Amino acid sequence: MESQFRTRIKICCISSPEEARLAIRLGADALGLVGRMPSGPGVVADELAAQVVRATPPPIATFMLTSETRTEDIIAHQRRVGANTIQLVDAVLPETYAQLRLALPAVKLVQVIHVIDEKNLAEALAAVANGADALLLDSGNPNLAIKELGGTGRVHNWQVSRQIVAQSPVPVFLAGGLNAENARQAIETVQPFGLDICSGVRTNGHLDARRLETFLRAIS
Numbered sequence: 001m002e003s004q005f006r007t008r009i010k011i012c013c014i015s016s017p018e019e020a021r022l023a024i025r026l027g028a029d030a031l032g033l034v035g036r037m038p039s040g041p042g043v044v045a046d047e048l049a050a051q052v053v054r055a056t057p058p059p060i061a062t063f064m065l066t067s068e069t070r071t072e073d074i075i076a077h078q079r080r081v082g083a084n085t086i087q088l089v090d091a092v093l094p095e096t097y098a099q100l101r102l103a104l105p106a107v108k109l110v111q112v113i114h115v116i117d118e119k120n121l122a123e124a125l126a127a128v129a130n131g132a133d134a135l136l137l138d139s140g141n142p143n144l145a146i147k148e149l150g151g152t153g154r155v156h157n158w159q160v161s162r163q164i165v166a167q168s169p170v171p172v173f174l175a176g177g178l179n180a181e182n183a184r185q186a187i188e189t190v191q192p193f194g195l196d197i198c199s200g201v202r203t204n205g206h207l208d209a210r211r212l213e214t215f216l217r218a219i220s
């Protein structure tokens, strides 16, 4: 069934104020700033992320991606960057959401679920029950010796993602290997609140205006 709502767009792996301005000008609802990660191409320094956050006007959301899992380290990361949303790319203890809420009441919490199989449905619903404001379904693999926590350029099992969207009481973003060719199909299959894209709108690592325009046209 066709959704009556506009699919929100998060442009991730923003690596400069110029990329942020381009993404906003072309219609991004949210920007993603990737903090220190065990692997992946999109990492930026905290100082640069903070600079982008300061230059980003409302109502654009700034998502700070963190691989930290201890509450105090997540809080310290947020204080360095100042983003209005924390994207937790790894699993955290159940009590972490309440601790973060207490310390950072104005900051929204988005939990990434790396979709591998049906078991991820329970993981997603537990994150919501524990306090996540939104979910983001991605294609990493946290079980590897060197964890993959995003930026893989791979598509995952959208049937599992569809089940998560259908049962989630909070908004769900879909990520992982999206591009202009598969984005419409992704929306129809998964029916997410928003799409998150990194490599599919880049050329040689840089945000590519033409690829982003083509992507946005494909889903409008």
Ligand SMILES: O=C(O)c1ccccc1NCC(=O)[C@H](O)[C@H](O)COP(=O)(O)O
Binding pocket: 012, 013, 032, 034, 037, 039, 040, 041, 042, 043, 065, 089, 138, 139, 148, 149, 150, 151, 152, 153, 154, 175, 176, 177, 178, 196, 197, 198, 199, 200
């Ligand atoms: O890009 C990275 O290096 C990265 C590493 C670890 C976690 C997240 C990372 N990227 C940010 C994202 O969340 C991506 O937008 C998401 O994984 C989708 O990426 P892609 O498949 O390239 O569109």
